[in-house]
Amino acid sequence: MPYLRRISPIRASLEPLFGVLKRHLMAFTVILSWLVAVGCTSSEETIGRKAPSAPTEYETTGTVPKATPAANSDAMNGAKSDSATSYRTHSLVGYYAYWMKGAWIDMDLRVYDRIVFFTTTPGSDGRMQARNGWPHAWVGLLTRADSLDIPVVPALALLEPDSIKSLFSSHDAISNLLETSLLLIEESKGMGVHLDIELFESVTDSLRDNFISFTDSLAEQALRRWPDAMLSMFTPAFDNDGLYDLSRIHEGYKQLMVQGYDLHWQTGPQSGPVSALKGWGGANWESIVDRYRNEGLDDSRLVMTIPYYGYEWPVESDSVGSSTKGTAKITTFAAVDSLVLPQYRINIQSRINQHGLQRDSVSGSPFYSFSDSSGFWLGWFEDTHSLEQKYSFIKEAGLKGVATFPMGYDQGILDAHMNGYFGPKRKK
Numbered sequence: 001m002p003y004l005r006r007i008s009p010i011r012a013s014l015e016p017l018f019g020v021l022k023r024h025l026m027a028f029t030v031i032l033s034w035l036v037a038v039g040c041t042s043s044e045e046t047i048g049r050k051a052p053s054a055p056t057e058y059e060t061t062g063t064v065p066k067a068t069p070a071a072n073s074d075a076m077n078g079a080k081s082d083s084a085t086s087y088r089t090h091s092l093v094g095y096y097a098y099w100m101k102g103a104w105i106d107m108d109l110r111v112y113d114r115i116v117f118f119t120t121t122p123g124s125d126g127r128m129q130a131r132n133g134w135p136h137a138w139v140g141l142l143t144r145a146d147s148l149d150i151p152v153v154p155a156l157a158l159l160e161p162d163s164i165k166s167l168f169s170s171h172d173a174i175s176n177l178l179e180t181s182l183l184l185i186e187e188s189k190g191m192g193v194h195l196d197i198e199l200f201e202s203v204t205d206s207l208r209d210n211f212i213s214f215t216d217s218l219a220e221q222a223l224r225r226w227p228d229a230m231l232s233m234f235t236p237a238f239d240n241d242g243l244y245d246l247s248r249i250h251e252g253y254k255q256l257m258v259q260g261y262d263l264h265w266q267t268g269p270q271s272g273p274v275s276a277l278k279g280w281g282g283a284n285w286e287s288i289v290d291r292y293r294n295e296g297l298d299d300s301r302l303v304m305t306i307p308y309y310g311y312e313w314p315v316e317s318d319s320v321g322s323s324t325k326g327t328a329k330i331t332t333f334a335a336v337d338s339l340v341l342p343q344y345r346i347n348i349q350s351r352i353n354q355h356g357l358q359r360d361s362v363s364g365s366p367f368y369s370f371s372d373s374s375g376f377w378l379g380w381f382e383d384t385h386s387l388e389q390k391y392s393f394i395k396e397a398g399l400k401g402v403a404t405f406p407m408g409y410d411q412g413i414l415d416a417h418m419n420g421y422f423g424p425k426r427k428k
Helices: 002-038 099-106 138-148 159-167 169-189 205-225 283-292 348-355 384-398 414-421
Strands: 091-098 114-122 126-128 153-157 192-197 230-235 253-258 302-307 309-315 329-332 366-372 375-380 401-405
Touching: 002 253, 091 099, 091 253, 099 114, 099 138, 099 283, 114 138, 114 169, 114 192, 114 384, 138 153, 153 159, 153 169, 159 169, 169 192, 169 205, 192 205, 192 253, 192 375, 205 230, 283 302, 302 384, 329 348, 348 366, 375 401, 384 401
Parallel strands: 091 114, 091 401, 114 153, 153 192, 192 230, 230 253, 253 302, 302 401
Antiparallel strands: 114 126, 309 329, 309 375, 366 375
């Protein structure tokens, strides 16, 4: 066909442009439909410690090439024979944050065994307050995950201290919260729900008892109606006299998403590793797991949560562990499309290209430092090297697995490395 041969060079030269246009059209369509369903909820909305206020300075333009999707590899596609493939034995869970909009289109979801939609939020009366589009605005994500046999469950998050204390002081509100939670499981088609209730302060015995009574009732009623439902909950790294009594967590919660992040937090007094494995005065993974074991929890229930974000603190000096001078800025591991995440424009790849990478010999975590007219800055994060040390710890300790927060901040780079370390899923 001579005519086709004559135009093929032109067609080939235009194909990259067509691909870009197609991608942006898909993204625009998904974002538009999402905004309509959610009611134009702003992605800059603050969600507790997991979605702090957006940085407003030091916007960078550096980008990093997107990782080749793991779906294209033989390991992810299961191309090797069973005898030649080492299949994973640990659970990989991803938190998909609503403010990532339609970014899931470009993600390889097959890395994950389970996805938690983050988040729905009840009010202090226990009734649903913010759905963030769940489930109707996320039909595309749910359909794709279902086609890959990946369960997606909604998170029910309570992150405001006053709201939490008010709710668990009222039996009517607790009853409402139980109904709200069961409805979420029903909407997930019986797949389950994830409780993300975070309170980092001391509480009264009665408040703690009411919280435990709620979690017990939810587990008993949910598993009676949906025996195969996967129930999970956030559990804190350290919680002296707090909301959680680890020894009393109902056995129906098969996965405890252990806080392995924010060991140095955004508004904290000291800069340091966000997710230290060792050292740092006991603010590390080893101490956390020891605490859980001392409370009698089985290692096979513990899923350690890792951050795909970092913190960049204004500090007193460029010394490791320097005191902070203010709130840290949030950084993403890789550059995320500004159409998806306009509020977080500082990416770690750009920063280390500018300022170099240093590594803490105790925790294994990387950091960078620089100074400007306002003073010194220290940025801490996790990378493939430090995360691999944590993956090795998980395997050696016999823990259940890993949960990443949030999916997409790495642009697939850390996902691909994690999948390579733990191995592909066995096809069902």
